[in-house]
Amino acid sequence: MTEYGNQFAKAIAEELRAQKARTGKTNEELADTVGVSAVTVLRYLRGQRQIPIDVFGDLCKALNVSAADITATAFNKAQGNLNNEVDPSQLPEDEKIQYVLDKIKVGDQALVASTDPYKEQEKEGGDGR
Structure with missing residues (x-):
């Protein structure tokens, strides 16, 4: 995977994690809804494992967020990181x-x-x- 691809995947995971925090859902709840294990959800949201597109869609639906919104925000973050911008958080x-x-x-x-x-x-x- 390219540097941009890595940054984009990391930003997707970060945005899903943030939405999970906003909704208050647990990994177990997401796992039940999406049909994977809680450990797998954890790995997806930490950026330790690539998220298959169908699972990404299911996660977005479970978190009540638009896949387009997550993708657009991740795109902007990944572009910024390529320009050597640092996310201090x-x-x-x-x-x-x-x-x-x-x-x-x-x-x-x-x-x-x-x-x-x-x-x-x-x-x-x-x-x-």
């Missing part, structure tokens, strides 16, 4: 922090608030803290 906590710090840094300067209440108090003669 998929990063471990320590990497999320570094990602945000890198995003707010411009050259050698970091972005700062336009007003700093501590500086205002220092001007008035207090230490601000």
Whole structure:
């Protein structure tokens, strides 16, 4: 599979997982509806196993979501990932922090608030803290 194919498949799984969370359905409920084991559903939703198109349709129906919506969102995410965009929600906590710090840094300067209440108090003669 190509890099794009991998990104697209991962994004499909991610979108189905998000819809599952929104609906509150369990893997067991989905497995019963779709006709596969709960472990297989888990593997599909983690992106560890390719989702056959018929099962994808059944999962979308069970999750009460349009296959077209899932596909369109996955397409956009996969395109973004090919352009080296990172989905920070998929990063471990320590990497999320570094990602945000890198995003707010411009050259050698970091972005700062336009007003700093501590500086205002220092001007008035207090230490601000």
